[in-house]
Amino acid sequence: MELLVLVExxxxxxxxxTFEMLTKGREIAQKTNSRLNTIILGKxxxxxxxxxxxxADRVLMIDDERFEFFNSDLYQQVLSNIIREVKxxxxxxxxxxxxxxxxxSLAVSLNIPLITDCLDLDIQDGQLTAxxxxxxxxxxxxxxxxxSESYIATIRQGVIxxxxxxxxxxxxxxxxxxxxxxxxxxxxxxxxxxxGEVDITSADILxxxxxxxxDQANIPLAEELAKTLGGVLACxxxxxxxxxxxxxxxxxxxxxxxxxxxxxxxxxxxxFQHVIGMKNSQLIIAVNKDPNAPIFNVAHxxxxxxxxxxxxxxxxxxxxxxxxxx
Amino acid sequence: MEIIVCVKHVPETAEVELxxxxxxxxxxxxxxxxxxxxxxxxxxxEAIRIKEKLGGNVTVITVGSEDADSTLxxxxxxxxxxxxxxxxxxxxxSDPYIIAKILSKTIKEMPFDLILTGAQSSDDGYAFIGxxxxxxxxxxxxxxxxxxxxxxxxVIVNRELEGGLEEVVEVELPxxxxxQTGINEPRYVSIMGxxxxxxxxxxTVSIDDLGLxxxxxxxxxxxxxVSEVYIPSIERRxxxxxxxxxxxxxxxxxxxxxxGVI
Ligand SMILES: Cc1cc2nc3c(=O)[nH]c(=O)nc-3n(C[C@H](O)[C@H](O)[C@H](O)COP(=O)(O)OP(=O)(O)OC[C@H]3O[C@@H](n4cnc5c(N)ncnc54)[C@H](O)[C@@H]3O)c2cc1C
Ligand SMILES: Nc1ncnc2c1ncn2[C@@H]1O[C@H](COP(=O)(O)O)[C@@H](O)[C@H]1O
Numbered sequence: 001m002e003l004l005v006l007v008e009x010x011x012x013x014x015x016x017x018t019f020e021m022l023t024k025g026r027e028i029a030q031k032t033n034s035r036l037n038t039i040i041l042g043k044x045x046x047x048x049x050x051x052x053x054x055x056a057d058r059v060l061m062i063d064d065e066r067f068e069f070f071n072s073d074l075y076q077q078v079l080s081n082i083i084r085e086v087k088x089x090x091x092x093x094x095x096x097x098x099x100x101x102x103x104x105s106l107a108v109s110l111n112i113p114l115i116t117d118c119l120d121l122d123i124q125d126g127q128l129t130a131x132x133x134x135x136x137x138x139x140x141x142x143x144x145x146x147x148s149e150s151y152i153a154t155i156r157q158g159v160i161x162x163x164x165x166x167x168x169x170x171x172x173x174x175x176x177x178x179x180x181x182x183x184x185x186x187x188x189x190x191x192x193x194x195x196g197e198v199d200i201t202s203a204d205i206l207x208x209x210x211x212x213x214x215d216q217a218n219i220p221l222a223e224e225l226a227k228t229l230g231g232v233l234a235c236x237x238x239x240x241x242x243x244x245x246x247x248x249x250x251x252x253x254x255x256x257x258x259x260x261x262x263x264x265x266x267x268x269x270x271x272f273q274h275v276i277g278m279k280n281s282q283l284i285i286a287v288n289k290d291p292n293a294p295i296f297n298v299a300h301x302x303x304x305x306x307x308x309x310x311x312x313x314x315x316x317x318x319x320x321x322x323x324x325x326x
Numbered sequence: 327m328e329i330i331v332c333v334k335h336v337p338e339t340a341e342v343e344l345x346x347x348x349x350x351x352x353x354x355x356x357x358x359x360x361x362x363x364x365x366x367x368x369x370x371x372e373a374i375r376i377k378e379k380l381g382g383n384v385t386v387i388t389v390g391s392e393d394a395d396s397t398l399x400x401x402x403x404x405x406x407x408x409x410x411x412x413x414x415x416x417x418x419x420s421d422p423y424i425i426a427k428i429l430s431k432t433i434k435e436m437p438f439d440l441i442l443t444g445a446q447s448s449d450d451g452y453a454f455i456g457x458x459x460x461x462x463x464x465x466x467x468x469x470x471x472x473x474x475x476x477x478x479x480x481v482i483v484n485r486e487l488e489g490g491l492e493e494v495v496e497v498e499l500p501x502x503x504x505x506q507t508g509i510n511e512p513r514y515v516s517i518m519g520x521x522x523x524x525x526x527x528x529x530t531v532s533i534d535d536l537g538l539x540x541x542x543x544x545x546x547x548x549x550x551x552v553s554e555v556y557i558p559s560i561e562r563r564x565x566x567x568x569x570x571x572x573x574x575x576x577x578x579x580x581x582x583x584x585x586g587v588i
Contacts, residue, residue: 010487069493072457073466097487100445100453101469105461108426113549116452134555135339135449139346139353142554184466184498188482193490205587211340229588241508253488262587269340283585285578286564292343292557301581302564303574314575318588321579 003029004088006079007040007052008098010070011190014048017094019162021155022055024121025092026167029057032123034089038169039082041067041075054165060086064176069187072101078177080110088150090123095154107152113145114152119159128153136271137294157253158276196248198232204261205231208251208278211238212267212288212307219244221308222266225315228322234258236268252277266307270295287311327382329373330436332429332443332455333366333401335394339449344557351552352420362397365444369505371512372474373442374405380476382439383407387432389417389425395528402523403515409526414533416540421548422454428543429455430462431536440481441502445470456504467502468495472509 005025008015022038029036038056040048042063049061060082066074079102083091093099093106095117107114113128119140120131128145130153145151200206207226213219219233226233233249240250251258253273263281268274270286270293278284279298286299287307296302303310337358345354362370373384385408386401388394398409412432418424433441441463443456453469460467472492473484479499484492486506497503533543541547567577582588 071495095453097470097485101457101467101485104454104457105467108423108458108461113423114454115550116454129553132451133558134451135337135344135353136451138339138344138557139555140558141552142556144551144553146549146551184501185468186496188494188496190487191484191492191494237507243511247490250490254486255490257489261585262582283582283587284564285581290341290343294558296564296566297558297562299564301578302566303578304566305571305574309571310574313571314578317575317579321588 001032001034002086002088003034003036004083004086004091005036005038005056006091006093007038007048008094008096009040009042009045009048014051015094015096016162017096017155017157018052019055019165020157020160021092021094022052022165023162024155024160025056028090028121028123032089037086037088039079041078043068049171053169053171054167056169057167059169059171060174061171062174062176066176066179070098071183071185071187072098072105073183073185074179075102076106076109077179077181079106081177083110083112083150089126090121090128091150091152093152093154095156099154103152103154110150112150112152113148114154115143115145116154117156118153119156121153121155133272136269138292156272193247196246198248200232200234200249200251201256201258203232203258205229205264206234206251206258206260206262206281207231207264207266208234208236208268209239209266210236210268210274213239214267216242216244218308221311225264225311225318228315228318229262231260231262236274265295265299266311268295269293270298327376327380327440328438329376329382329384330433330438330441331366331369331373331384331386331401331406332441332459333370333386333388333397334363334444334447335360335388335390335397336363336447336449346555346557350554352555360393360396362400363444363447363449365446365448365505365507367512368507368509369442369444370401370404370406371510372505374513375510376440376474376476377405385410385436387412387429389413389419389428398528399520399523399526400515402526403519404513409528410531411528412531412533412536414543416533417543418545418548420450420552421550422450422452423458423549424543424547426455426458426462427547428533428536428538429459431538432531433459433463439500441465441500443502443504445504445506453504456502460502463502465500465502466497467504468497469504470506471503472506474503474509
């Protein structure tokens with residue numbers, strides 16, 4: 001049997017999710033006695049193909065300037081043909097901004113069942129099963145995919161630990177494909193994040209607020225705690241979405257990755273997209289009303305309480321302490 | 327501009343202790359408060375803003391039971407012109423491929439320039455239905471939009487990538503765009519406003535009306551099947567600090583002092 005992993009790369013770098021998928025792919029390949037293929041589309045990518053050859057049995061490569069930038073329209077046309085030819089039992093694509101743009105329409109056009117945002121996968125007797133999260137990570141689900149000769153799955157980034165590659169895969173350069181269908185979508189440019197006035201990635205202490213802060217008027221309460229601790233205020237995405245804090249304060253997959261000495265999470269549920277940006281903090285203390293909030297699975301210390309009862313007292317006590325010691 | 331927005335009526339679960347139901351395949355939903363999916367709220371707002379600028383109509387569509395009418399009413403109160411609910415006991419509403427098929431059958435018969443969906447649903451979180459629907463309708467799509475601008479017969483969209491990066495793409499109309507949170511500030515509607523929208527009609531459609539059969543919309547036509555749901559086993563459970571707020575605050579200070587943080 002054949003397995004296929006789509007390489008994700010951007011601005012000259014292979015993205016980590018690729019190696020995570022290749023690690024899972026190798027595991028499934030060994031168990032099912034399959035061949036692990038990986039495919040990379042891009043411009044001037046020979047060096048990347050050489051790196052990838054350590055991780056797969058076969059590296060399929062299309063080096064063509066039309067693929068300089070990701071475009072799901074183009075990728076869909078090319079991948080449809082490759083999948084029809086290689087006939088992989090499973091095609092893995094990252095559940096990323098690229099993967100979510102590509103996988104659903106690719107699967108529908110090929111009429112191959114797709115399961116998205118998988119944390120784990122298994123194939124037994126030709127049957128694909130997957131583990132996913134629901135309800136913002138509060139619930140896990142085990143799913144069966146309709147029995148098929150071919151499946152597509154998108155894989156959540158940052159869940160599988162990528163291992164080093166030790167294979168000597170074959171690199172196969174494929175000829176530039178014909179693009180038959182009109183491409184109705186065009187890449188124009190990247191927009192880089194604006195450089196803000198504070199850099200939360202260099203702070204030792206972060207006080208991070210989430211939707212539990214309830215109102216913009218309550219933000220000074222957390223700001224005061226952050227200042228008293230000598231730290232900086234950070235936040236989860238909804239706070240930025242509401243315009244209460246600027247984007248440079250956001251922690252998570254679409255924000256910043258931080259590793260402070262202390263991360264104090266106030267009223268943050270702990271959705272995966274947030275946790276991926278702060279789970280490596282040295283000390284995590286979380287305050288949340290809900291004892292089952294997923295944030296308590298990554299926090300070292302947890303307080304199940306209304307944050308408005310804790311924050312003012314904590315600020316006062318630290319002020320007292322600082323007065324004493326100064 | 328004829329705009330269609332697909333919306334989902336979902337339970338609010340962020341602050342609730344969830345329980346597994348008798349089937350073991352879903353959560354216990356009784357007692358939960360339902361509302362419009364967060365992403366769809368931004369999509370409806372974006373549609374109404376486009377209509378206010380360029381003229382036209384906004385139609386909201388959902389696949390769901392009668393309970394979902396409250397979400398449709400909320401959209402009408404915000405400024406949507408029409409509402410359609412596809413409802414039928416034979417539909418396996420937990421399969422996103424089925425929902426996409428039903429939406430495409432419904433929309434095929436309607437005039438449209440633009441379809442908006444949420445980037446994902448807050449309950450299932452498949453992030454599947456938008457682009458799948460576009461493919462079934464044979465129109466292009468752009469996911470995770472943070473900004474939309476019109477230029478003749480095309481749209482310039484800023485898509486959100488990872489880590490604060492965005493990319494700008496241009497797509498021809500008609501197109502489907504999935505909306506990411508934060509693209510705008512959804513308007514608030516008063517109870518009075520919702521009450522006024524009670525008079526507006528919600529059109530209901532069955533699968534027979536769409537010419538779909540039970541095999542196409544039931545378990546047989548589904549791609550995925552939830553076999554079991556469970557509360558995650560804890561990998562690294564926090565040590566809980568208990569006591570009065572005073573005591574808790576003192577213990578937090580002890581911990582951070584002992585770690586040399588302050
Ligand atoms: C593509 C994509 C990218 C994303 N990127 C990011 C990202 O970079 N960063 C990010 O954070 N999110 C991101 N998200 C959103 C993420 O999925 C969650 O929706 C978000 O993290 C939830 O934020 P929250 O925890 O503040 O809010 P909620 O999930 O609503 O949680 C609020 C919490 O506050 C608690 N609470 C309420 N009141 C109180 C009180 N008085 N005292 C104590 N606790 C209280 C509740 O129990 C609850 O747990 C992304 C989503 C998508 C789809
Ligand atoms: N039952 C439904 N009825 C109408 N639209 C839906 C339904 N379920 C999902 N959608 C739309 O599809 C988007 C993505 O959902 P999902 O693929 O489940 O993450 C949502 O934001 C909605 O816009």
